[in-house]
Amino acid sequence: xxxxxxxxxxxxxxxxxxxxxxxxxxxxxxxxxxxxxxxxxxxxxxxxxxxxxxxxxxxxxxxxxxxxxxxxxxxxxxxxxxxxxxxxxxxxxxxxxxxxxxxxxxxxxxxxxxxxxxxxxxxxxxxxxxxxxxxxxxxxxxxxxxxxxxxxxxxxxxxxxxxxxxxxxxxxxxxxxxxxxxxxxxxxxxxxxxxxxxxxxxx
Amino acid sequence: xxxxxxxxxxxxxxxxxxxxxxxxxxxxxxxxxxxxxxxxxxxxxxxxxxxxxxxxxxxxxxxxxxxxxxxxx
Numbered sequence: 082x083x084x085x086x087x088x089x090x091x092x093x094x095x096x097x098x099x100x101x102x103x104x105x106x107x108x109x110x111x112x113x114x115x116x117x118x119x120x121x122x123x124x125x126x127x128x129x130x131x132x133x134x135x136x137x138x139x140x141x142x143x144x145x146x147x148x149x150x151x152x153x154x155x156x157x158x159x160x161x162x163x164x165x166x167x168x169x170x171x172x173x174x175x176x177x178x179x180x181x182x183x184x185x186x187x188x189x190x191x192x193x194x195x196x197x198x199x200x201x202x203x204x205x206x207x208x209x210x211x212x213x214x215x216x217x218x219x220x221x222x223x224x225x226x227x228x229x230x231x232x233x234x235x236x237x238x239x240x241x242x243x244x245x246x247x248x249x250x251x252x253x254x255x256x257x258x259x260x261x262x263x264x265x266x267x268x269x270x271x272x273x274x275x276x277x278x279x280x281x282x283x284x
Numbered sequence: 285x286x287x288x289x290x291x292x293x294x295x296x297x298x299x300x301x302x303x304x305x306x307x308x309x310x311x312x313x314x315x316x317x318x319x320x321x322x323x324x325x326x327x328x329x330x331x332x333x334x335x336x337x338x339x340x341x342x343x344x345x346x347x348x349x350x351x352x353x354x355x356x357x
Binding site: 124127128131135136141144145148221222225236239240241245246258261262264265268269271272275 | 299
């Protein structure tokens with residue numbers, strides 16, 4: 082992935098049909114260094130970036146720190162942003178991806194997921210709690226952390242962002258068949274990991 | 285059918301199952317049904333994970349603060 086989204090210049094018409102007009106307007110104002118527009122983008126995308134980073138790091142404190150870094154780096158680089166027939170969030174994910182790589186290089190101990198003093202922040206209501214009782218959320222997050230970076234990216238883009246395979250293929254510069262294969266392997270790996278820890282998948 | 289073809293077929297079947305949201309796991313191949321169920325669970329639990337309200341508020345203020353932003357330019 083690298084920094085290639087950050088520096089490529091393409092026609093501004095390339096955003097057509099990729100993001101909704103409100104987001105496009107906010108991005109264009111932010112590119113012109115409008116702080117209030119960027120603050121709106123922050124509010125709009127913080128949750129998604131946080132989840133992305135959380136699933137890549139497995140630690141909520143690191144996820145918070147890295148989310149902050151992602152937006153600060155994005156603000157610093159936003160003047161270089163150009164539409165590339167991809168949603169704006171794809172560019173943010175590239176910034177986040179690079180931030181996670183830097184974090185991994187710095188990390189000494191990567192096994193910090195289950196911190197008993199700081200349980201993961203999960204907002205839950207009765208219905209969803211009942212639905213997820215049979216699966217350990219921490220374990221699922223830990224299993225995601227064990228996937229390859231490409232597998233992580235595919236399942237995050239697919240199941241968190243709800244992007245279709247064609248969009249994910251554009252975001253990751255890969256063929257749709259490759260994305261489908263990555264998706265299959267990711268879910269198979271998750272299932273194996275959960276089974277290894279005794280979490281059955283039968284309802 | 286070789287291993288690559290088998291994987292490709294399975295990947296295609298999974299994609300179809302994920303796309304056709306009305307499908308019930310009962311009519312699907314066992315492995316696909318399990319993967320579909322896992323995907324749906326991931327989808328639902330993932331959206332429950334969010335930064336704290338405190339974090340969101342404090343960082344938003346920081347982001348909006350010109351003095352801080354200038355440091356990163």
